């Protein structure tokens with residue numbers, strides 16, 4: 423049964439590989455990342471009656487399933503880009519969030535659809551479906567910093583683009599630091615002239631990359647359980663420490679730039695360019 427499920431999951435990767443090898447590279451990266459983060463996370467959260475291998479196997483399979491759905495969300499961004507559309511990007515974001523939630527559930531060794539989360543800028547909404555339906559709101563410090571920095575630089579967010587993307591978007595008629603567009607901790611800046619708004623698809627993929635690294639935060643759960651002070655409980659209820667964002671921007675992205683000649687040699691750029699064909 424496991425082999426059949428894996429075959430179905432990997433089937434999308436076998437298409438287009440002859441004409442576009444980037445398809446295979448990006449697909450394997452996405453599904454590989456979901457498999458690893460799901461498997462390792464599940465193992466660190468294994469139940470007492472589970473062996474390490476059993477927990478890893480289950481988490482890896484569920485993680486791969488989630489990553490396939492997230493990958494489909496990224497392809498919706500690509501379809502929007504090639505069809506010169508922006509009005510469906512919100513649905514790509516929701517699809518990516520469903521897949522990421524599945525991988526997140528895998529990484530804490532819980533049922534594939536036990537919880538769902540959606541991040542909009544600094545805001546994180548958590549929907550719990552196990553036993554009874556529950557909704558939690560949490561604020562993310564890293565994403566808050568990104569939002570405030572962009573507001574300070576460019577004024578208030580643009581409501582139309584922000585609603586289209588379900589992500590804070592800031593606009594200007596002038597480039598910032600010679601950049602027509604950039605992304606910072608879940609918020610996007612774009613110049614609103616000369617077709618620069620086409621960069622919006624590329625920057626949206628960068629925000630998805632933060633969420634792809636989300637399961638890394640779950641490795642701290644066993645530590646959280648040990649800390650029971652009043653302040654810790656309050657912080658756990660209202661704050662979601664988005665270490666994944668800081669790790670991605672400050673460590674992984676910078677490490678990927680070491681010894682690279684071109685902007686597109688950085689894998690995170692390579693992936694964003696693949697889904698949007700833009701270099702920024």
Ligand SMILES: [Zn+2]
Pocket residue numbers: 624628691694701702
């Ligand atoms: Zn980029």
